Amino acid sequence: MELPPYATLGQKIWHYAFYAICGLIFLFLITPILIIAPLSFNAEPYFSFTEGMLSFDKEAYSTRWYNDILINGMADPEQPRSWSLFWEWLWMALSPVHTAPQGFFTDMWENAQWVRAMKNSFFIGFFATLIATALGTLAAIGLSRAEMPYRGAIMSLLISPLIVPLVITAAGMFYFYSQVGLSQTYIGVILAHAALGTPFVIITVTATLVGFDKSLVRAGASMGAGPAKTFWKIQMPLILPGVVSGGLFAFITSFDEVVAVLFLAGPEHRTIPRQMYSGIREQISPTILAVATILVIISILLLVTMEMLRRRGERLRGIRN
C-alpha cells in the first residue's frame, strides 16, 4: 500500500482519500462500542453526554449506575457494607459447614436483579457449553474421517441451527417443549442453547482436525495403545485449542442469546441479555450502559484468549507463518 514516487497528483489524492474512507469505516465499527464506557459514568439518569461531562466537571461523573447493578431489586440496599464484611460473607458462603450470614451481601446474592441474571447466565451457559462441546467434538472427529457415510448431508443438518432464523427455532422449541413440560424450565433453555452452540464447536474442531497428522494416532496404535488411549493421550492434547475455542464460541452464543430465552424462560430464569432486553423496552436507564461496559470488557478478554489459543494451536500443529 505504498505510494510509488512517480504517482500523479490524482493518484495521491485517491490514495489518501482511500485511507480516510477506511478510517471512517473503522470509526463506524468501533465508536458505538467505546462510547458507552464514558456514558455509563453519567451522574444524571440520561443516555447522553451532559454539559458537565463535556467540560470534564468531576461532579458530572459518578459510579452510581455500577452501584445500581448490585443493589437494584434488593430488599434493603441501605444495610452496612464493607470489604471486610464481603470477605466474611464469601468465606462463610463458600465453606461447607457455615451458612452465609444475613446482611447486605446475602441480600444482594439472593435478590438483586442483575446478580440473579448473571447467576442464570453462567448456570445456563455452563451446562449448554458442556453438552455442546462434548457432543460437538465427538461428532467433529467422526465427520473428519474419510470413511464417514453421508458426510455432506449430515454436516449440513448439524450446521443448520446456525442458519435457521432464531425466531423459527425459538417458536418451534416453545411449541414442542411446552407439550413435553420443558418450557419455563432451566432444562429447556439449556437444551436450546446447547443446540444453538454445537455448530460452532463442529466448525472450529473440524478446522483444527484438517491440520491433524493422522500418522501420530497410527504410531500410537502401533506401539500398543488402545483407541481410548490414543484419543486422550495423542489426539485430544493436539486438538484441545480447537475444542476450547469451540467451547468459548458455544458459551458466548449462550451468554448472548436472547430470542430462545424470550420464548422458553420464565421470569426466574432471566439471563443478562434478557434483563437488558426488558431494560431497553421498559425503563431505559444508564444501568444498562454500565452492564454493557462490563460486557465489552469481558468480550475484550475473550478476544485476547481466543487469539492466544489460535497461536498456541498453530504452534502445536507445527504451522508457521
Next chain:
Amino acid sequence: MTEASYHTAPIPGAPTDGQSALLASDGTPLKTKLRESMRVSRMRAFGLVLPLLLFILASFIIPIIMLLWTGVYNATYAVNMPASAPIMQAWDGESQPTEAMAEAMVLDLVEARKAKTIGKVASRVNRELSGTRSLFTKSARRAAKMEAPFLAALEKADKDWADIETWRAIKIAATSLTPAYYAAAVDAKYTATGDFEMQGEERQIHVKLFWKTIWVSGVVMLACLFLGYPVAYLMSHLPAKTSNLLMILVLLPFWTSLLVRTTAWIAMLQSQGVLNDIFVWIGITSDEQRFSLIYNLTGTLIAMTHILLPFMILPIYSVMRAIPPSHVRAAKSLGATNWTSFWRVYFPATIPGIGAGGLLVFILSIGYYITPALVGGQDGQLISNFIAYHMQKSLNWSLAAALGGILLAIVLILYWLYDRVVGIDNMKLG
C-alpha cells in the same frame, strides 16, 4: 488414486477368477475381509456422530417440524366439536344448512360449554369470519334450552345463523388439514368451496412484509459490501503487524454482545444522542429539528449493518489474503491502468469472498428479530417480528407457523446456494 479404486484395481499377476482369489489368514477372501473392515470403520465414524445427530433431531429438528405441521393442521374445532365436525366437512358449502347440521351444532355447543372449550372454538371460527366469537359464546349459553327444530332455534337465538357465510366459516374451521394458513400468509383467502381468492387491498400485509424484509436484507448486504470491501482490501495490503491490529477493531464488535451493540446504537442515534448532539454542534441542524434516526427503518438499517459488517469483512479478507500480488503487477506491466488492473484482474478474484460474505449477511439479516424489535419502531418491523407476535401475543400459532414455513423455505434455498457456492466446510469463524 483414491482408496477405493486402489483396492478394486486388478493386481498384476494375481488370478482374477473367484475360485482362487487372495485369501486372508483365516481363509476368507481378502475382498470380503476388506469390505467387512470398511463397514466397521464406517459404523465407528457414524457412531461418533450419532449422539449429536440424535440430540439435534430431538431438540431442534423435530420441534421445528412439529411447528410447521401446525401451519397446515389445526384440529381445534374437530377435537372440541366432535359431533358437528364431520357433518360440516361433508357439507358442500353451497346448499342451505340442514337440520342435521344444526342438531349436531347444538349438541356440540352444549358439550363445549360444559367442557369450557367454547372460547377456543369461538376464536378459531372468529379467525375465518370476524364477529362469530360472540355468536358462539352467546348461542352456547342458550343451547342447553334449545329444542327441535334446531335450525329455527339457532336462528332465533342469533339471526347470524341464518347467514350462509357463518356456516361456511365453520366448515373451513372444521377441516383440520387445511391450506388456509398458508393462503393467509400470502394474503389469500381459502373459501368454503375450496377456492382461493385474494384479500382486499387494505388487508394485504404479509406479502408486502416479505418483500420489505427481503429489501432490508438486500440493502444491509449492499451496505456491508460497500463498507466491508475497502476495509478488507486495506487490511490485506498492510504488513501483518498493522493488519492484525486493525483486525482487533473488526473482531471486537464481532465478539461484543448483540444487546450491547443495540444499546450503543440507541445511545448514538436517539434524538438527544451523541450523533444528533454533534450535528447540532456543527450546525447541520438546529436544536429543535433533530433528526429521528432511531425507532424507525433508518435505525434498523444502521444497527443491522453495524452488527453484520464483520460477517462480510472476514470472508472477503481471507480470500484477498490468498490473491498473489504478482497478478496485479503483471497486469500493470502489460499496460493496464490502476483501475483496469483492479477491475479486470483483482476484483474477479475476490468474487468468492463477496459471494460467501454476501450470502451469509443476507441469510442472517432475513431472520433478524431482536434489533428490529428494539430499534425498529413501527415501520422497522420485519417478518420475524410478525412471527413472534403471532406466537406470543395473538396466539395464532398456525399463522405463525405458515409465515415461518415460508421464511424457512427462503432461508433453506439460500443455505443450499451457500453450500454450492462456498461449501459448508469452508465456513470460518474469526
